[in-house]
Amino acid sequence: NAGVTQTPKFRILKIGQSMTLQCTQDMNHNYMYWYRQDPGMGLKLIYYSVGAGITDKGEVPNGYNVSRSTTEDFPLRLELAAPSQTSVYFCASRTASGNTIYFGEGSWLTVV
């Protein structure tokens, strides 16, 4: 199993541009998450999904959108990028019955 795979690993965006962070998992996990981690800070939940076709907002959803068309994929869309969105983004997943969350390797995003 590859686990949770995120792409790209690094990206520089200009203010106002849009992009999609890709996330896929091969563990057949129902639950998937997107977190952001600002420098020296904790993890804040952006969006999550409990299954294909179901998404819900976390603590900091503004400026982002998600979709969950399949169990495996949970892309995060940034519309009109702003400097405040400069962060490390982690995708994660777990089973519906388990508690352990498995993280991807992270995507470093800089908005200039």
Add this chain to the structure above:
Amino acid sequence: GENVEQHPSTLSVQEGDSAVIKCTYSDSASNYFPWYKQELGKRPQLIIDIRSNVGEKKDQRIAVTLNKTAKHFSLHITETQPEDSAVYFCAASAGNEKLTFGTGTRLTIIP
């Protein structure tokens, strides 16, 4: 919603000494408390967790204690080693979909 506070934000200990990191939570319905370790530039990884039906759990040099009445839980690392240097995050969940993280503790082991 749940709020998790973590202290201290930084901690330096001599190699071989013990380290203790403390967290408090606000939601009395929370029943699952994991600890994650994040090395520089890497992803967070689960190192130990505890559920509300036990008060303490150990795994070699790592232990976690839980006081449900006071709504706090702690991570204890004994006989610290240089490879223990990392950022540690506590988290809490009420058994639902979401896990709320603390703000992290940067632990430095001084050789």
